[in-house]
Amino acid sequence: MADIELFTANFSPFGQRVRLALLEKGIDFWHTEIDLANKPEWFLVISPTGEVPVIRHEDRFVSDSTVILEYLEDVYPQPALRPRDPGKRAQMRFWMEYADEKLFPAIVRAIRSEGEGRVPAAAKLRDNLIFVEREGLARCSRGPYWLGQELSILDLVYYPFFERLPAIESGQPGGLPLLSIRLRYWLDAMRERPSVQATQNSAEAHARAFTQYLGVRQPRRRVGNVEYLHA
Ligand SMILES: N[C@@H](CCC(=O)N[C@@H](CS)C(=O)NCC(=O)O)C(=O)O
Structure with missing residues (x-):
């Protein structure tokens, strides 16, 4: 068993x-x-x-x-996914809380928003993503993972949101921000992990799931790739 x-x-x-x-x-x-x-x-x-x-x-x-x-x-302490260094552990907990308290609500608002609410909801999500990228990922380490060379809980906390970005992006007026090179480096490293490959779903499947689980109507939904650029 x-x-x-x-x-x-x-x-x-x-x-x-x-x-x-x-x-x-x-x-x-x-x-x-x-x-x-x-x-x-x-x-x-x-x-x-x-x-x-x-x-x-x-x-x-x-x-x-x-x-x-x-x-x-x-x-199950091995292999360790929590850094030993107390400073890094504190960073991990700060950004974990940010993911659930700030980023996730902004994602849900952006997916659910309709009519005039769509532009401010998309703008707020863009701000949150830029904050994560500049103040979080880019400052915490040079990568490839959030906290440096080793995969940590923080990578597992954020990856599922980023996997869903192309499905979220497709419904947004003006799209989402162009993602930085640092973010792209992280996502590429994550996509190489067998755990990610075993659990990932396509953008189309995520878009369908939003409709099914969140009850959102998305007649104009077109699923594309998120562009990664500003450095
Ligand atoms: N803070 C929770 C959030 C879990 C959550 O929102 N789960 C959703 C599915 S993605 C759920 O179970 N929703 C069912 C409901 O609210 O009725 C966690 O990190 O586990």
Whole structure:
């Protein structure tokens, strides 16, 4: 029997974070798919917020992706995905919080916005992305990963959002910002990892998932590639 049972939904970026960590650590796990539109009663018992992902390990259930990532680190410390240096650890936690408290809400607003709300929502998301790139990724290290030469939890926290950018970009007036060389270097390094290759979905599939899960109407959605440029 697998050590871990993961309750998630295929298209959840938060669930993808946990799948990436499990694969990176080589932990055997069982995937139980949850239909978010029709959650089973028992799931509401194990998930206090009714959200995925949740894991079961031994006799405990742990929920919330970043809490799960740190839990996995405590229980399966090797290979390490949390830096040893306290300064880098603090950077990791600061940018993890930024991802969930600032970037994710801006992404959801941009996907859901309609009519006159679309331009300010796209502008806000652009600002958030530029902030992540200039104040986060570019300042934390020279790469290829967020915190330097070694992959860390922070890479797993951000990658699922960036995988979805082409699907988000296609619905935006004026598109999203041209991404920097540093960001492109990071994304290229991430895409080479077998864990990413095993969990990734196409931009078209993500665009369909937005429609299905977020209930957004996207008649004009055209899926393209995000351009990477400003240095
Ligand atoms: N902060 C949570 C967010 C999880 C989350 O928003 N999950 C979404 C799927 S992407 C969900 O389960 N939504 C179902 C619902 O809200 O009913 C985490 O990091 O795990």
